[in-house]
Amino acid sequence: MRQVLSRFRYHLAVFFAVIGPGFITAVVDNDSGGIYTYSAAGSQFGYLPLWTLLPITLLLVITQEMCSRMGAVTGKGLSDLIREEFGLRITFLMMAFLVLVNLTNVMSEFAGVASSLELFHISRYITVPLAAIAVWLLVVQGTYESVEKIFLFACVFYVTYVISGFLVKPDWKEAAIYSVRPVLMLEPSYIYMVIGMVGTTIAPWMQFYLQAAVVEKGITAKEYAESRIEVIVGCFMTSVIAFFIIVACAGAIWSVKPRELQDAAEAAQALKPFGQYAFLLFSAGLFNASIFAACILPLSTAYTVCEGMGFESGVSKRIREAPIFYSLYTLLIVVGAGVVLIPQFPLVRMILWSQVLNGMLLPFILIFMILLINKRDLMGEWINPRWFNVVSWVTVVLIIGLTLAYVGILLH
Amino acid sequence: MTENLLFFTELLSMPVFDLKDRRLGRVKDAALVPLVHASRIDRLLVGGEYSWLTVRYDQVRSVSLARGIHLGDEVLVPYHDDEYMMRIGRDLLDQQIIDVTGRKVVRVNDVSLAIGHEGGHDILIVRDVDIGVRSILRRLLQGVLPRQWIRRLQQPIPPKSISWDFANVVEPDPLRRLRLNISYAKLEEMHPADLADIVEELAPAEREAIFETIDSEVAADALSEVEDPKMQANILEALDPEKAADIVEEMAPDEAADLLSELEEEASEEILEEMDTPDKTEVEELLEFEEDTAGGMMNTEFVALHENANVGDAIAALKGNEDLLDGLNTLFLVDEEEKLSAAIPLARLFVAAGDARLKDLAAETMIQVRVDEKQHRVTELFDKYNLLTLPVVDEDSKLAGVITADDIISVLRQK
Numbered sequence: 001m002r003q004v005l006s007r008f009r010y011h012l013a014v015f016f017a018v019i020g021p022g023f024i025t026a027v028v029d030n031d032s033g034g035i036y037t038y039s040a041a042g043s044q045f046g047y048l049p050l051w052t053l054l055p056i057t058l059l060l061v062i063t064q065e066m067c068s069r070m071g072a073v074t075g076k077g078l079s080d081l082i083r084e085e086f087g088l089r090i091t092f093l094m095m096a097f098l099v100l101v102n103l104t105n106v107m108s109e110f111a112g113v114a115s116s117l118e119l120f121h122i123s124r125y126i127t128v129p130l131a132a133i134a135v136w137l138l139v140v141q142g143t144y145e146s147v148e149k150i151f152l153f154a155c156v157f158y159v160t161y162v163i164s165g166f167l168v169k170p171d172w173k174e175a176a177i178y179s180v181r182p183v184l185m186l187e188p189s190y191i192y193m194v195i196g197m198v199g200t201t202i203a204p205w206m207q208f209y210l211q212a213a214v215v216e217k218g219i220t221a222k223e224y225a226e227s228r229i230e231v232i233v234g235c236f237m238t239s240v241i242a243f244f245i246i247v248a249c250a251g252a253i254w255s256v257k258p259r260e261l262q263d264a265a266e267a268a269q270a271l272k273p274f275g276q277y278a279f280l281l282f283s284a285g286l287f288n289a290s291i292f293a294a295c296i297l298p299l300s301t302a303y304t305v306c307e308g309m310g311f312e313s314g315v316s317k318r319i320r321e322a323p324i325f326y327s328l329y330t331l332l333i334v335v336g337a338g339v340v341l342i343p344q345f346p347l348v349r350m351i352l353w354s355q356v357l358n359g360m361l362l363p364f365i366l367i368f369m370i371l372l373i374n375k376r377d378l379m380g381e382w383i384n385p386r387w388f389n390v391v392s393w394v395t396v397v398l399i400i401g402l403t404l405a406y407v408g409i410l411l412h
Numbered sequence: 413m414t415e416n417l418l419f420f421t422e423l424l425s426m427p428v429f430d431l432k433d434r435r436l437g438r439v440k441d442a443a444l445v446p447l448v449h450a451s452r453i454d455r456l457l458v459g460g461e462y463s464w465l466t467v468r469y470d471q472v473r474s475v476s477l478a479r480g481i482h483l484g485d486e487v488l489v490p491y492h493d494d495e496y497m498m499r500i501g502r503d504l505l506d507q508q509i510i511d512v513t514g515r516k517v518v519r520v521n522d523v524s525l526a527i528g529h530e531g532g533h534d535i536l537i538v539r540d541v542d543i544g545v546r547s548i549l550r551r552l553l554q555g556v557l558p559r560q561w562i563r564r565l566q567q568p569i570p571p572k573s574i575s576w577d578f579a580n581v582v583e584p585d586p587l588r589r590l591r592l593n594i595s596y597a598k599l600e601e602m603h604p605a606d607l608a609d610i611v612e613e614l615a616p617a618e619r620e621a622i623f624e625t626i627d628s629e630v631a632a633d634a635l636s637e638v639e640d641p642k643m644q645a646n647i648l649e650a651l652d653p654e655k656a657a658d659i660v661e662e663m664a665p666d667e668a669a670d671l672l673s674e675l676e677e678e679a680s681e682e683i684l685e686e687m688d689t690p691d692k693t694e695v696e697e698l699l700e701f702e703e704d705t706a707g708g709m710m711n712t713e714f715v716a717l718h719e720n721a722n723v724g725d726a727i728a729a730l731k732g733n734e735d736l737l738d739g740l741n742t743l744f745l746v747d748e749e750e751k752l753s754a755a756i757p758l759a760r761l762f763v764a765a766g767d768a769r770l771k772d773l774a775a776e777t778m779i780q781v782r783v784d785e786k787q788h789r790v791t792e793l794f795d796k797y798n799l800l801t802l803p804v805v806d807e808d809s810k811l812a813g814v815i816t817a818d819d820i821i822s823v824l825r826q827k
Contacts, residue, residue: 075615083506088521088551091506218642220616310508310519310543314613321516 020227021213022068024148024296025206026234027155030241031293032112032286033105033351037200038242039267041193042249044260047171047178050246052194054179056201057239059395061232063366066373066384066392067207068231071214072224073382078211078365079308081372088309094364095305099328101361102205102301104354106336109297111347112290114340115264119283125341132337135295136330139315144295151292157285158241160271165244167273168251175247188409195406198399199355201238204362207369209300212307221382245270298332356410359403366396418477418536419547420500420523421554427480428458428467436488439481440464441501444538451576453525453536456481457491457499464491475527475534477559484533500538508618509541509574510599510610517613521547524573544572600630608637611647620650623659632662635671639825645674648683657686660695666711666819669698698813706790707783709823710804710813716744717770719753724766726756739818742801744811745770752780752803752811780805783812787823794820 041049067078074081083091113131114124138144185191210231219227248270253259261267268282299315302325306313312322319326339345370392374383384392425438437460445454456467465488473484498504500523509520522542528535542550546569553562599607599622611619611634623631638644648656648671660668660683672680672695684692694712701707713736715729726743743761745754754774764773779793780803793802794817806812 075617080508080615083519087506088548092548092552215615218640218646220646309548310521312516312518316609 020219020230021210021217022064022227022231022234023237024152024213025064025210025231026238027152028209028289028293028296029201029203029206029238030158030289031109032116032290033108033200033355034242035245035286035289036112036261036267036351037193037196038245039249039270040261041197042246042270043253043266044258045190045193046250046254046258047175047247048183048185048190049193049197050175050179050243051182052197053239053243053246056198056242057235059198059399060202060235060238062388062392062395063202063207063369064210064231064235065228066369067211068214068219068227069224069382070369070373070379071211072219072227073221073379075215075220077215077304077307078208078369078372079304081378082368083308083310085372085375085378086368091308094368095308097357097361098204098208099301099305099332101354101357102297103332103336104350104357105203105205106294106297106332107339107347108351108354109290109294110337110340111351112286113294116283116286116290119264119268119279128337128340131291131294132333135291135298136333138295139299139329140319140326142315144299144315148295151288151295154284154288155292157281157288158244160274160281160285161241161244161248164248164271164273165251168248168255168270170247170251170255175250179243188412191405192409195359195402195409196352196355197242198402199359199406201242202362202399203358204365205297205300205304207365208304209296212300212303294333294336298329298336301332302326302329352410356403356406359399359406363396363400363403366392366399370396416527417539418475418525418527419542419550420505420525421551422477422559423525423536424501425555428456429480429482430486431483433482436460436465436483436486441499442536443497443499445496446498447496451538453500453538455497458488465489466491469535470531470533472535473533475536504541508614509543510614517610518543518574521551538576540573540575542571542573545569546571547573600626604630604633605637607634608639612638612640612643616646616650619647623647623651624655628655628658629662631659635659636663636667641671641674641826644671649675649679653679653682653686656683661687661691664711664713665691665694665698666709666813668695670703670708673699673703701783704787705783706781706785706787706802706804706815707812709787709790709819710783710815711819712813713739714742714744714801714803714811714814715740716746716750716811719745719747719771721745721770722766723761723764723768723770723773726761726770727766739816742803742814743770744803744814745774746811749808750811751809752778752805754778755801755803778803781815782806790815791820791823 070076070078070081076084079091079095082094110128110131114128117127118124138147214227249267252270252272253261253266259266264282264286265279268279271278271282274281303313305311305328306322306325309324311324313325314322317325339350340347370384370389373379374389376383420442423439423442425440427438428436430436437458439456440459441457442453443455443457444450444452448454452469454469456469456472458465458467467481467483467488471483471485471488472481474482504520504523507520508517510517520541520543523538524540524542525536526539528537546566549569550562550566553565557565602610607630611622614622623635626634635644635647638647648659651659660672663671668691672683675683684696687695698708698710698712701710703709715726715733715736717726717729721729729743730737730740741758743756743758744752745756747753754771755778756770756773757775760773779797779799781790781793783804783806785804790802793799794815800817802815803811804813804815
């Protein structure tokens with residue numbers, strides 16, 4: 001028994017040794033917004049949206065690779081570089097917008113906390129304030145790092161989607177065909193869904209978070225080759241999970257009757273092969289994903305802003321030493337959680353708008369990233385090769401196009 | 413606010429007029445030449461119609477916030493960059509700076525200048541580096557609102573700045589883009605733990621620059637205080653092996669061995685090669701042990717005396733080992749074969765007569781471990797017996813080294 005235990009502990013150690021910034025970013029990427037969007041896509045359109053995953057993965061790999069490369073080579077965060085190379089005014093505008101966007105993201109995470117526990121009829125007026133206080137304390141008390149491992153481990157939950165994806169006996173032939181065959185429909189709800197998938201997968205905060213995490217972990221240009229593999233594997237993992245969420249929803253919900261998801265209870269149907277445990281699993285997974293992201297988002301935002309603007313930052317500092325850092329962090333949590341509690345607040349619309357805002361900010365950040373990564377005095381031999389630049393600019397244009405389409409549809 | 417104060421952001425885009433009051437252009441940047449004068453603005457760079465022009469400080473007649481800059485000489489040369497020049501807008505603004513007094517890393521938001529007089533013309537002297545909210549507000553609004561309005565708006569916000577006296581302008585190096593402007597002498601005066609905190613927040617290039625410049629002893633203390641072993645290794649690897657060896661020699665042998673074992677084989681050998689022989693042998697011996705055993709945790713900084721020694725001998729031995737005194741709290745006695753026989757708490761020497769035999773002062777029970785004892789057993793012993801120092805012996809019961817409480821604290825903190 002003792003031996004089994006120690007072997008288990010060994011595997012656990014290996015598991016945590018290989019996971020790094022890329023892995024964590026990938027996991028947080030499938031937050032409550034992600035789960036909801038993929039579930040909605042699968043339930044409403046079945047296997048049709050699967051083809052988007054390949055290009056989305058490509059976009060994701062390109063952006064994430066650039067961030068981690070910049071972090072490893074310069075040893076500086078993205079906001080530091082923007083400030084040093086483009087000055088205060090641009091940084092300020094960027095940071096102001098980022099705070100706004102991330103605030104709406106935090107709201108959707110707390111909304112995820114609320115709806116995951118409301119499946120068990122626990123009122124959001126109890127769960128959301130408790131979650132907010134817990135998140136705040138976790139980071140301020142400095143216990144976050146150890147808890148992060150629990151969060152990461154709890155992400156094993158996503159495996160339930162993989163299992164469910166097999167158990168619901170989906171039409172694999174159709175799934176395989178639609179994975180590579182693009183289906184373009186001019187139906188607004190379809191376009192809307194495709195853009196939503198891009199928006200939820202590639203978010204602005206991830207670029208800042210990933211680069212800062214690479215710097216924080218002390219990865220240097222020399223060790224970058226290994227780190228790159230981890231980042232790319234992380235990106236594919238995100239997409240694999242998205243694939244199975246869509247397949248599970250297509251098999252369990254769409255094949256019965258295609259419909260728009262109304263609430264979390266319906267989304268939990270995707271796990272119905274687990275019988276009476278489906279609700280429990282879904283709720284636990286959604287809760288974990290939401291609260292994990294609710295920990296990372298405000299913290300990453302506070303770091304990014306303070307480093308860019310040149311204020312003292314860091315959880316190792318006392319509140320008096322880094323007042324702006326802590327106020328910003330607290331404000332994001334208090335407002336993010338508080339808004340969810342306002343009766344009749346248009347929460348769903350808010351979450352949709354948060355994705356539009358994400359989409360609007362993203363191209364600007366990508367443009368700055370491409371400009372920065374091509375500066376030879378910063379990156380030395382690590383600047384983008386020409387083909388990479390072509391691909392990245394195409395990415396930017398694509399995302400701008402999608403965003404404009406998205407805004408167009410929303411305003412229509 | 414005094415009239416003769418000018419902020420760099422206000423100086424930027426200020427109009428420049430020649431002798432006949434014709435407008436030449438606007439100020440684009442200002443430069444110091446640290447080799448000539450550490451704080452006087454040496455040149456103004458003015459954007460003319462086609463290219464930038466250089467205005468030397470003695471060509472300026474008057475500078476004022478309301479009326480702009482009037483020249484006293486109009487033989488201007490076109491701007492060309494040179495390596496001795498430190499341009500405030502390009503090289504200083506927005507860069508990271510270390511606030512030695514506040515012990516933190518902040519960013520340069522603005523620079524304040526004093527308008528002085530020298531030989532019948534106005535000169536600009538750099539006074540402070542502005543940090544904090546007030547300077548951010550000023551930067552954001554500059555060019556949007558009239559300068560005088562901004563001054564009134566910022567009035568209620570308390571200023572935050574670092575005096576230029578604290579900045580020791582190192583030669584700007586355009587390639588490495590190192591923009592640290594701090595006095596290294598001031599850094600050396602800081603507590604090593606504070607210095608380590610600052611160093612941890614910097615980018616690798618700046619980190620290495622600091623360690624290259626400061627005294628090896630200070631560098632060694634600061635390096636031991638850096639918490640992340642991987643960062644320690646990165647810093648050491650980036651340094652020139654000779655400098656790295658100097659730093660490692662100054663460290664306690666056990667810490668040095670731990671650190672070197674984090675490095676890649678090749679790098680650690682290069683450093684060992686550069687070290688002096690006595691230090692090198694000690695560290696090499698320690699490197700032999702597994703990191704998570706008593707042998708890997710111990711250091712060789714102890715004082716051992718012969719069994720028959722008296723208090724006077726002990727005092728004499730301590731006088732010869734002054735560099736060990738700071739952390740010392742126990743003396744050890746060994747027999748003819750160097751086998752450990754007793755441990756004496758240092759404080760007992762003070763209350764004993766000069767000719768008292770050390771053996772009689774020994775602690776009643778002596779706890780010791782072998783070099784291959786596991787780390788967790790060692791920490792248990794410290795906890796159980798409230799130890800400050802634990803002797804480590806080899807297979808032949810010879811005293812090999814000691815583990816001190818601070819070693820245990822770092823082990824526990826890393827968990």
